Amino acid sequence: MHPVEVFELIVGMFLAVLALQYAAPRLGLPPAATLLVGGGALAFVPGLPAVELDPNLVLVIFLPPLLMDGAWFTALAPFRRHLSGIASLAVGAVLFTAAVVAVVAKLVMPELPWAACVALGAIVSPPDAVSARAVLQRVKLPRRLGTLLEGESLLNDATGLVLFRFAVAAVLTGTFSLGEAVGSFAFLVGGGIVVGGAIGAAWVLLVRRLADEHLMVAASVLVCWMSYIAGEMLHVSGVIATVAAGLVCGWYQHVILTASVRVRALSFWKVMIFLLEAAVFILIGLSLRGVIDRVGGIGIVAQDMAGSVAAIIAAVILARFAWIFGSDALLRLLNRAGWRAAEPLGPRAASVMSWAGMRGVVTLAVALTLPEAMPGRDLMLVTAFAVILVTVLVQGTTLGVVIRLAGLEEDERGRPPLDLSAAEAAMSRAQYEEVERRAYSPDGSILHPRLLDSYRRRMTVSTEFSGTEEERAQDIAAHYGVILAAVAAGRAELVRLHRAHQIDDETLHDLERDLDFEELVALAARG
Missing domain, CATH: 1.20.1530.20 (Na+/H+ antiporter like fold)
Incomplete structure (x- = not known):
């Protein structure tokens, strides 16, 4: 097979991967099984090289x-x-x-x-x-x-x-x-x-x-x-x-x-x-044709080897x-x-x-x-x-x-002593103490009041939370759901301003990157 044909086959294989991955949840099957069956079916497509x-x-x-x-x-x-x-x-x-x-x-x-x-x-x-x-x-x-x-x-x-x-x-x-x-x-x-x-x-x-x-x-x-x-x-x-x-x-x-x-x-x-x-699973499926051909056809397999x-x-x-x-x-x-x-x-x-x-x-x-x-x-x-x-x-x-x-x-005996809430409270306390140490100048005047207030609120919320993990998960989902909605609204406005030629591409990319990081943080925190 010519090297260009090999490359074309690889590209076609990955396109098949995308299609089969998309189809897997809609068929109610694990992607591995869908890829394996899809690769096996593709192996017998007329004109496709072995x-x-x-x-x-x-x-x-x-x-x-x-x-x-x-x-x-x-x-x-x-x-x-x-x-x-x-x-x-x-x-x-x-x-x-x-x-x-x-x-x-x-x-x-x-x-x-x-x-x-x-x-x-x-x-x-x-x-x-x-x-x-x-x-x-x-x-x-x-x-x-x-x-x-x-x-x-x-x-x-x-x-x-x-x-x-x-x-x-x-x-x-x-x-x-x-x-x-x-x-x-x-x-x-x-x-x-x-x-x-x-x-x-x-x-x-x-x-x-x-x-x-x-x-x-x-x-x-x-x-x-x-x-x-x-x-x-x-x-x-x-x-x-x-x-x-x-x-x-x-x-x-x-x-x-x-x-x-x-x-x-x-x-x-x-x-x-x-x-x-x-690619592993689709290649396994594609190799079926070579295995069948090597042993003499599907009839030999069914007749002489099935048992x-x-x-x-x-x-x-x-x-x-x-x-x-x-x-x-x-x-x-x-x-x-x-x-x-x-x-x-x-x-x-x-x-x-x-x-x-x-x-x-x-x-x-x-x-x-x-x-x-x-x-x-x-x-x-x-x-x-x-x-x-x-x-x-x-x-x-x-x-x-x-x-x-x-x-x-779940066997709780193997779990570490701190759960997610306790670990977050410890992390927030350490962050607040570091910000507090840096928030004041040598003469005692405050340098970063908004940062200090922000980290104090974060530590207070984490430390004083007393609900169950399920309640905390619901609160977190609602909280970050609002943030994600705000990010989506901000992104939509940025695109509108760009399409209306009111901001340039550089401004769009800079602000969009900020929104992307904010969205990633919110998605990670929401779990």
Whole structure:
């Protein structure tokens, strides 16, 4: 395909993304499912060239920024508090699911060698960070469950990728060493933490010394690819390196980035992540045609592979239920024996966790790296795509319903001592004390009476508020609703004056920028 045609195809794909994203809420479907189905439909449009994905290029383009986005905004305190649960899901659940899938694959396809069955298990076992984010950001979960699922999605790819590499090597060489595999996994994870931490620290030092805001934004965007590529070049886990760098950057960004840089970077970053997430799902859909053509057509899939694929999909879903409910039962026994370092989830929360196991781009990209000599390669490709399709379309679209039926409530024991109102009161008091310190001249005369009065009123309102959070939310919504209406009226008048040639473009842009910041502040405060 000519490079210009490739670019035209990319532009057309993003236009399709906009249309499908617009249609998703009107169809009552999660955008991930709509994009996946839309991409699959587009793959069979007459005249549209087949999309062949380079798996290594897909991973290096899409995975680092999407992992960084999750790590950057991860709350470190809950992450550390629930690290044992995250490790159970990211390592234990992945290995257990891979083992169950390997056994089922061997039962339904006895001709496959065990190493090939394990490779298939490694491909489909880790839930995907992109799929998890796409679904979780549109449902409301208790903090503990959200932390567990987000942490799992950040770390489990490393487990699946290491297991896959050793399984493929075992198929091709006929040898396997458990000790070597465990040692390699420890080296990859430990090395990834060191490399990612070092790059995160380097980013902190660099940004502190950059005076140009555009350079600061660029450095903040590029750090995800720097950490991933450095990890892979040093033969450690690029996934873990990216997550480690993201945790460091996210922790320090509050104290080293200016407000202007943070607003600019966040705006750019959100648009980029939106496009990348959407492109992932539509590319998965577009790749359906190539997978079907490779195995000989849809008839071959339905006739020769449907039973085996269905059995493996069932194994993938049920293995997660078995691991989570089994781990929760063990935790209850340990609690009864006196060990209370972690509380069990309970059956309702465990059901939600078990159902939230969507697969995505990593599963497909890893499947596409299967060597041609791999026994059962065609079946593995079809199975990988089918697992993605079923988990995103079935589990992803019904997860919100499952959460509502579970009736989960927030566990207040893990919440910090100050709520939003108390934190705002403390912040307002600190601001007033600083303004008060600067409001008077050495001779005692007041220099900034209006500022002092404004901050005093703000502190008084925050400190004396005694209603519930619900009442406060209603008051805030009404208050900032008036401000937003005033901003809209001011903007309309500015436009009228400009159209009537009573103000010039420079005046319009200057005053419009002030209104934009006022609107952003009001929207953020309204929640």
